[in-house]
Amino acid sequence: AQSVTQLDSHVSVSEGTPVLLRCNYSSSYSPSLFWYVQHPNKGLQLLLKYTSAATLVKGINGFEAEFKKSETSFHLTKPSAHMSDAAEYFCVVSDLNNFNKFYFGSGTKLNVKP
């Protein structure tokens, strides 16, 4: 069975400081992992994805995530937060053996203080 745990429901950082959003996954097979962002009253936007290539994945807007199989983690980071990063972030797991179904984590709301 697949599942995703986002360890923090809310994260608050100051503008210009690093961002860390944590995600742990469970999957019976080689997973694909994704981070999506949802701004208030906006649609879901793909930030980055891991599909068994390089373990360090770079995405849009300066975000990156590292796949660590031994820790079953896929944490999202950004060196310097911007006010426009304030949004909700979802970690997602999927695998080819489960018909590409997406399983979403509970989400992390990122607040960026000026």
Place this chain on the structure above:
Amino acid sequence: SAVISQKPSRDICQRGTSLTIQCQVDSQVTMMFWYRQQPGQSLTLIATANQGSEATYESGFVIDKFPISRPNLTFSTLTVSNMSPEDSSIYLCSVGWDRAYNEQFFGPGTRLTVL
């Protein structure tokens, strides 16, 4: 990527009625999915819309409540039947191209309020 539109973008409905949500894609896609996002919650997969055959529902979702059609490779509908206030949610469709690519693009969502 793809341009995905949903109609309506929002609606307010009375309990006991039904609403059909449309999802239109600007190119042919292999996979289409429907999700529900309840207020303040994450997204939950309702079903996979299969072209030319019955949809595949996830545990907790049934065809009588959420009938789905997919007549071709660019269009699908989700009906929320006999609505109650608990059905107030955002309903999103997503699309994908092939299993190997394994990426989904999401529509803007339909915000449904049931009174």
